[in-house]
Amino acid sequence: MKIVQKISALGVFVATSTTALANDVVLQNGRVIDPETGLDAIRNVAIQDGRISAISEFPLEGDIVVDATGHVVSPGFIDLHAHGQSIGDYRMQAMQGVTTALELESGVLPIGDWYDGQAAKSLPINYGAAAGWTYGRIATFDDTDPLATIEFFQDAQSENDWKMDIANQDQSERILSLVEQGLKEGALGIGVNAGYAPGYGQKEYFALAELANEYGVATYTHVRYASVIEPQSSFEALKELISNAAITGAHMHICHINSTSMADIEATLALVEEAMAQGINITVEAYPYGAASTVVGAAMFTGPDWRDRMQSTSENFQLGADRMTEDELADYQANKPGTFITWHFLDEAKPEDLAKLDMSVTHPSTLIASDATFWSYFDEDGNIQTYTGDAWPLPDNVFAHPRSAGTFAKILRSYVRERGVLSMSEAIRKMSLMPAQTLEDFVPQMRRKGRLQVGMDADIVVFDPKTIADRATFENANQPAIGIQTVIVNGGFAVRNGELVIGEAYGQPIRRTVAQ
Structure with a gap:
C-alpha cells in the first residue's frame, strides 16, 4: 500500500487514504500547530527516517503510536542563545521542549575543536556555535591560543586589557584572523559579546560586520553598553549596531534586548522598529525574566557611576x-571576578516593571531565546565550578539561572495560559519558526527546522497546554519543567511519557559547510 497525498489550502501535505505503510512513529489526535502555514487543527503526524512523512486527518499506522489527545503538537523549540553546552544543560533544555540549543552570543574558538568535543558527548538535542570574538580578543591580548572552554573565558575576567583597550593594527589583524578561521571551520556566524569588552574601537566592530557580510553570515551582539543614562547608553549601543548593519549590509542580531535596555526598553524597541522599517537587516531576541546572569567582574559593573547607569546596588545581585552585601560584592569582584551571579534589573512583582518586560517579549519582531547559563556548584574550597557530569536528575547542589530550565515553559504558562498576552500559535512562532528563519539564509539545515510539515526534520514537542509550567526559581533553579509529554529529535525520543530518555543521543551538529 502507499500513502496518497494532496496539498491542503494551508499548503500542508495531508494523507487522503485511511491506510498507509507503517511509519516509525505516529503522533495521534493532537492539536497540530505549524506557525509557517497557519495549520492549527487536530491531526495525525507520521515520522519516518528522521523526517515528517505525513500529516493527516485520517488514521496512520506506526511502529510506535503516541496518543497526543488533548496535547499540542508543535515544532521543537530552537534556542539561539544557550551558554550551557554540556549534557546536563541539554537534558534540562529537552525537558522544556528544546530540540536545538546554540551558543551564538558568546560563541567559542577554535570552532573545529569545539564541534569535535561536542560530538564526543552523545548529546540528546542539536547543537552549534558561532565564532567567539571575545575568545579571539582574550587570546590576542594574552599572546596565546584560544581554548574552546568556558574556563578560558572565566579565567580572563581578572584582566582588563582585552576588555577596555583598543587593539593596535597587529592585534586587530590577529583578532579578525582568529574569527575568520572560525567561519572557515563552519561557525554559525560571529558572536560579539561586546558587553564584556566595551573598550573596543569603532573600527573593530565595523570590521566584524564587514567580515560577516563577506561570508554571508550574521553577528550576534550583546551590545557594549547597558545604561539608562547618556552618554554610553543602551540606546547609543543599539544605534552603533544598526549603523554597522546599514552601512555593511550585514545581518546583525540583537541579543536579549530586555536586559541590555532595562527600563529604557520602549525607546530601544522604537529604534529597532524604525530600523526594520528602513529595511536594515537586524533581528532581535528577548527572554521572559527580569533578571540576567553574568560574571560579577563584568566590565559593566565597574566605574564610579555604574550603580546609577545600571540602576543597581549589591542588593540586585544574587x-x-x-542576595549579596556590598562587602561580598567587593570581595568577589576583587578576588573571584569570573563568578556567575544573577542580576535583577527589573522586578516582575511590580506592574510597571512587568509591563516593560512584556513589551520586549510580546513585540512581533522579537523571538524568544533563553541565554541559558551553565549548571554550577561550590567545590570543597568554596570555589564555583561548572558541572559537566552526566548524572540525571542533576545533583541537588547545582544551581543556575531559572531560565536554564524554564524559559520556554514560562512563555507557555505565563504569557499564553495564565495572562493571555500571547496566543498559542504566536508563542510557538517565536520559539521555533522565527529562530529557524534567523539562520536559514546561511545555515541550510535550519530550512528544515521550526516547521511541522511533510519533509521537515522530525524535531517535535508534544505538551499539555493545561499543565505545562516552569518550576525553576531563583532560589532553586534545579527543577525541570512539567507538562512536556514527548520530545522527538531527528526522529528519536529525547523525552517519552514525560521522562527523559537516558542513553540515546539523537542530537546532530548544526554547522555551516566547512570551507575547503
Missing part, C-alpha cells in the same frame, strides 16, 4: 539563594 549568589546561590542569597
Whole structure:
C-alpha cells in the first residue's frame, strides 16, 4: 500500500487514504500547530527516517503510536542563545521542549575543536556555535591560543586589557584572523559579546560586520553598553549596531534586548522598529525574566557611576539563594571576578516593571531565546565550578539561572495560559519558526527546522497546554519543567511519557559547510 497525498489550502501535505505503510512513529489526535502555514487543527503526524512523512486527518499506522489527545503538537523549540553546552544543560533544555540549543552570543574558538568535543558527548538535542570574538580578543591580548572552554573565558575576567583597550593594527589583524578561521571551520556566524569588552574601537566592530557580510553570515551582539543614562547608553549601543548593519549590509542580531535596555526598553524597541522599517537587516531576541546572569567582574559593573547607569546596588545581585552585601560584592569582584551571579534589573512583582518586560517579549519582531547559563556548584574550597557530569536528575547542589530550565515553559504558562498576552500559535512562532528563519539564509539545515510539515526534520514537542509550567526559581533553579509529554529529535525520543530518555543521543551538529 502507499500513502496518497494532496496539498491542503494551508499548503500542508495531508494523507487522503485511511491506510498507509507503517511509519516509525505516529503522533495521534493532537492539536497540530505549524506557525509557517497557519495549520492549527487536530491531526495525525507520521515520522519516518528522521523526517515528517505525513500529516493527516485520517488514521496512520506506526511502529510506535503516541496518543497526543488533548496535547499540542508543535515544532521543537530552537534556542539561539544557550551558554550551557554540556549534557546536563541539554537534558534540562529537552525537558522544556528544546530540540536545538546554540551558543551564538558568546560563541567559542577554535570552532573545529569545539564541534569535535561536542560530538564526543552523545548529546540528546542539536547543537552549534558561532565564532567567539571575545575568545579571539582574550587570546590576542594574552599572546596565546584560544581554548574552546568556558574556563578560558572565566579565567580572563581578572584582566582588563582585552576588555577596555583598543587593539593596535597587529592585534586587530590577529583578532579578525582568529574569527575568520572560525567561519572557515563552519561557525554559525560571529558572536560579539561586546558587553564584556566595551573598550573596543569603532573600527573593530565595523570590521566584524564587514567580515560577516563577506561570508554571508550574521553577528550576534550583546551590545557594549547597558545604561539608562547618556552618554554610553543602551540606546547609543543599539544605534552603533544598526549603523554597522546599514552601512555593511550585514545581518546583525540583537541579543536579549530586555536586559541590555532595562527600563529604557520602549525607546530601544522604537529604534529597532524604525530600523526594520528602513529595511536594515537586524533581528532581535528577548527572554521572559527580569533578571540576567553574568560574571560579577563584568566590565559593566565597574566605574564610579555604574550603580546609577545600571540602576543597581549589591542588593540586585544574587549568589546561590542569597542576595549579596556590598562587602561580598567587593570581595568577589576583587578576588573571584569570573563568578556567575544573577542580576535583577527589573522586578516582575511590580506592574510597571512587568509591563516593560512584556513589551520586549510580546513585540512581533522579537523571538524568544533563553541565554541559558551553565549548571554550577561550590567545590570543597568554596570555589564555583561548572558541572559537566552526566548524572540525571542533576545533583541537588547545582544551581543556575531559572531560565536554564524554564524559559520556554514560562512563555507557555505565563504569557499564553495564565495572562493571555500571547496566543498559542504566536508563542510557538517565536520559539521555533522565527529562530529557524534567523539562520536559514546561511545555515541550510535550519530550512528544515521550526516547521511541522511533510519533509521537515522530525524535531517535535508534544505538551499539555493545561499543565505545562516552569518550576525553576531563583532560589532553586534545579527543577525541570512539567507538562512536556514527548520530545522527538531527528526522529528519536529525547523525552517519552514525560521522562527523559537516558542513553540515546539523537542530537546532530548544526554547522555551516566547512570551507575547503
